[in-house]
Amino acid sequence: MNRKTIIRFLLVGLILVFVFAGTALAAKYPKKPITMIIPFSAGGSHDLNSRVFSSIIPQYLGQAVVVKLMPGAGGQTGTAAAVRAKSDGYTLIFTHNYVDQLQPLIEELPYDTMKALVTVWRLNYAPPIVFVRVDKPWKTLEEMMDYGRKNPGKLQFAHSGKWGATFTPGAMMLSKAGVNAQFIPYKGGGPAVAAILAGDADFHLGFPSVIIPHAKAGKVRLLAVAGDKRLKEIPDIRSFKELGFEGGNMDRIIMAPRKIKAERLQILRDAFRKLYDDKTFKKMMGRIGENMEYMDGPEYEKVRARQKEQYKELVRKITGINLPSR
């Protein structure tokens, strides 16, 4: 054997080693830490939720989950990065329904989330609560809506950002009730809650963990809970469904690229399922005041398609724009 053949054999051997190593890698996904993009800034509720699950899920996944905050353009910067990433299952995104299903309807974006991403898991959801300061005259949501109808442009709705998690349910409610209100933007939920407490604006939709303590302290009056169900902590407050409104929850969802291998997607979903029996996870989620109403990937895919249609209707109604068929 001359030197050339030896080198050839070595090369073929090397290639074989790599091929086998490759399949071995594929069989044992995940082989390296998984990056979880969050398209929002530090300190938000997604950040907090992710800190909890990413510190516990490694036990079930066998690899660390690294949170990568990529805020910007109302979630679009991070979403674009997740769509651009390789679909090998090592880059996921932790986002919510309004960025995923509503935003692409509003403007021209370089991606289509429905085509590019698939649901791994819905971690939980947050139902916003309609509330006013106690010195406002309205005792029920109907009374406030009546006032709004009689005084067009007078009712001031403090929201946490256009087409976001408090804007959209509020806008859906107002549009269904036929109320023309003044929309006041605030930089996030915190300042909007402060605006209600200070009496700067009339009403806001806030999340339970923030709002319920203020209600118990007698500072604000709760009028309705978005979504279909009443909440355990405030059993007297009626839900949107009872009042004839629809939708309104913020779904916290973990998405993967649509082209991810089926078995890898299954590994991820199984790990999340196991998480819900974990004692530490239960305890921590309870402490941060979040529910554990998860939804499996395939199930949420159906909800996702349905909500997309709802949002199309809403956008058409509010902006008067006939949307392209996206």
Place this chain on the structure above:
Amino acid sequence: MCLRWDTFGMMSLGLILGMLVGALPGFTTVMAMAILLPISFFLHPLVGIPFLIGIYKGGIFGGSISAILVSIPGTGAAVATIFDGPALTKKGQGRKALEIALYSSVFGDFSSDILTLFFIGPIAIIALKVGPPELAAIVLLSLIIISTTSSGPAVKGLIMCFIGLLFCMVGQDPLGYMSRFTFGIFAIKAGIPLLPMLIGVFAIPEILGAIEKEVSSFMSEKVDLSKVGERLKYEEFRRCFRTILRSTGIGAALGACPGVGQVVAAFVGYASAKKASKHPETFGKGELEGVAAAEAANNAVNGPTLVPLLTLGIPGDNITAILLGAFVAQGLRPGPRLFAEHGPTVFALLVAMLLANILFLILGYLTVPLFARIVTVRKSILLPVITIFAFAGSYVFRSDPFDLQVLVFFGALGYAARKLQFDVSPMVMAFILGPILEYSFGQTVNLAGGNLLHYMFIDRPVAAGIFMLIPAVSVLFVVRGVQRRRKARIQNSLMKGGEA
């Protein structure tokens, strides 16, 4: 209760981690806190939360370390420190600058924490009273105070201010999310990122300037590793003390107004020190008081910003939002009932905050000489390392390669501005303050519902009052400037007369 050894241990660890992270460009305090938050979940509340508070306090000082030594602002809060810090380092007084920064930071922080501890109720009321109209008025007034302090001809300052305002318009408008000046480029839809811009306009010109000097001279430069610069003298500290007091007051007052933040406080503190000084011409050329003014002001914000978090459960910025997470995960839900339900624990935490300042002083005192040593590294090694940090820092901030282009663009702009003798600081200030002003003004117009004058004067007399102050302050500044110039002219003519 808070005098546990593990509280001290973790707080010290937090302070050191914070200083390191803050000093590394691109790694912000917020990022460090977010990453280390889960550690606090599994610790006792009186250990976990002081750990995070340590990172917070250390991080803000850490940002000034790199600002002073290599003119890279580690965090946004350190931008005003750049005006005088690097100039002092060039004079061989880097250690002095670091020491005055440390002492002013600790003083600002400590006094604002005490204020917070005693006046938590009144501060909570002020915080709630400051809505969009008041914020707009305060920010506009701050912008006027700041804009009159740039060095060089006023026209050049105004031009740079205008350019900064133009840059802050790029991207989605904050109120309605309409894209402006993006030319269909998706990458700038989120606006121009602050950190790469800061590193670009401040650090790149420094690096290029150092390279321009005759290459041979700095290659053969002799390095004396034993010399880390002079230490701060007591008289120098005493000279700065009035400035530190003033800046602490400004920082604490602005800290009580949600949405203003450390950057604005540092700018206003610096500007007021320059205004009040008998020798404003030394500012920007390596003035200890300049560093003291900025550092005391940005740290004094820390105490009062915690008030809305503790009393209402509403975080004023990203840092307090992370602290909220830490509190909540410990079963302490900040809000109206926090003090009733967990009074002793919260009080112990506040005392731990005070103690953190003392630890901060000790740890800072021990580490400053180590940091000051950085400048003794040979230039041929230091400059490439700084360049790497400038690029790496811009990238890690958002992990977006586009930010590197931003860095290069603003580096070139900063270099050109330096060559043409334009001061870039008005541009940076306008870039930072512009969006806050635009947002709060937009909200005010929305709230007024079409009748702005009625809303301002009838519903919001405080905001209207602050707006009325603006012309008065402007006139005062102009008159003072004219007086100063006249005095200088008289002195000149007297001197000439003497010669004749």
